[in-house]
Amino acid sequence: MTRASKRPGEFELIAKYFAPLARAEPGAFGLTDDAALFRPKAGHDLVVTTDAIVAGVHFLPDDPPDTVAQKALRVNLSDLAAKGATPRAYLMTAAFTHTVDETWLKAFVRGLKRDQTLFGLALIGGDTVATPGPLFLSVTALGELAAGKMLARAGAKAGDDVWVTGTIGDAYCGLKILRGDGLGLGDKERAALVARYRVPEPRAPLGPSLVGLASACLDISDGLIADFGHMSDASRVAIQIEVEAVPLSPAARAAVDRKRVALADLLTGGDDYELAIAAPASARARLAGRAAQAKTRLTRIGAVAKGRGVTAVRADGTALAIARTGFVHF
């Protein structure tokens, strides 16, 4: 039928698989009403973000369904973390293909459930449709934080330090491996990199604790250089990155050492979902303390200066050649 009415199968799908994910949140009405009720905490702002992932574009069609669910949710949770917000709820629109069966759905819901528990949020609404095209998931995530405290891309100041969470370039390597290039690595290293591509680690424990310390923050989805470029544009400052200071995982480091990937590719590859942070030097000790509390690796990789654009400089003073100039401003 070319109409918006739900097919009987859709009601069952929602009741059986998705309504249980909404149980913890009374305002979701078990996904049986037209809309959800969301009561923001008094004195708090809401932070809202939406991101979609498409099979063959943002994940591989044969990725395990629980990891597909987690990626759909986590790319949004990463945005909330970058704004200093604590996740509260999400809505999901799913366009399922005919290949989606009970087994797939059960694993998919298991992935959502796991992350709801881990990150402390509930499903409060959604829509499912059938599509002859690729599987498609769109998530809208709601978080909150004290009024007026949201971290932004703008705000970095000359003299600030530049920091990054976790390690950079793992997802880039993971995708290469899934496409058949083993990068000369062992099974365990390859599995670690693939996992980083499939299931990003949103820095939800750290993000809210950056409020009051960071002068600017965003999440790295387009690539470290490109996203610091966004911070540079929004803050109207120059950002200098010390290439050798950028933290790499042992597996990614091994691939670079064996010349199977270029360092420049790791810095531009994207899909990292780490936080890019600017903060005054006076905040160093407190930042380190909060990162330790959040059990999150945090590395100082450069500094903010007057001017515009991003420079990635080696220890010997030479600039790293970055091919994808469309994203980079020197």
Place this chain on the structure above:
Amino acid sequence: MTRASKRPGEFELIAKYFAPLARAEPGAFGLTDDAALFRPKAGHDLVVTTDAIVAGVHFLPDDPPDTVAQKALRVNLSDLAAKGATPRAYLMTAAFTHTVDETWLKAFVRGLKRDQTLFGLALIGGDTVATPGPLFLSVTALGELAAGKMLARAGAKAGDDVWVTGTIGDAYCGLKILRGDGLGLGDKERAALVARYRVPEPRAPLGPSLVGLASACLDISDGLIADFGHMSDASRVAIQIEVEAVPLSPAARAAVDRKRVALADLLTGGDDYELAIAAPASARARLAGRAAQAKTRLTRIGAVAKGRGVTAVRADGTALAIARTGFVHF
């Protein structure tokens, strides 16, 4: 690239076409940050809903792009109206096909802009992706209303009146016409019905004024009988609809009179996006007054009784035969 990074074309697309739609709302940051800031009014609840429309399922691939945009937005605004909420903001995920060119996009954005002005809300976030599958639009809409006042599907009580806004079955007829069945109607009548299918009329002016008067409310998307069935289920009451009282447009009436469509089809066809309302008889005069203020047709079509399920009864006392029993409880 199989990664979440934005292609350069996507930045331009957002900057050129979508960022202007976010201009009125400072918390949208011109769609350049990771997330939007939304400051709820003090003492208000947020109402959140998400609905997706897919080409070939919820609209026709050659529908005018401005009407596609309006439908994507309006099916969500209809949900907000049914909950008594006033629209404030929306986020949109668009999966565009290669057939989407500048001309299409301009018209699409024109449709969004028109409705933003008409309904008083702003775009605060979104995502665009390319898809080889059908064009797909997912909207999340945020509305608000005084805390604790949200209208629900549950709440209808024996003795209540049952009301419906606008006219029923027009979209069903409109889709039939788009598929080549003229229903024996003239050009003007056919155009009116097609317009009702393509661009539903969310009852945004009336919805918020039902707060404090309606005991239950939902929007009719699955069909009048099916959706009163949902009210019956949620409220644990029986709902009796007087078939002859259901308001039809002159064009739909003409199609019924000429026996080109069955009355039962209009009552089950769906896509009406009218409000289904239950309210105590003591509220009749006030309801009529608010409908007049909102310039919205409001018709009493039945009553709530003890029991369960929906009955659709003719003036002669016979029940209307409804084929789609999957949706209907007698």
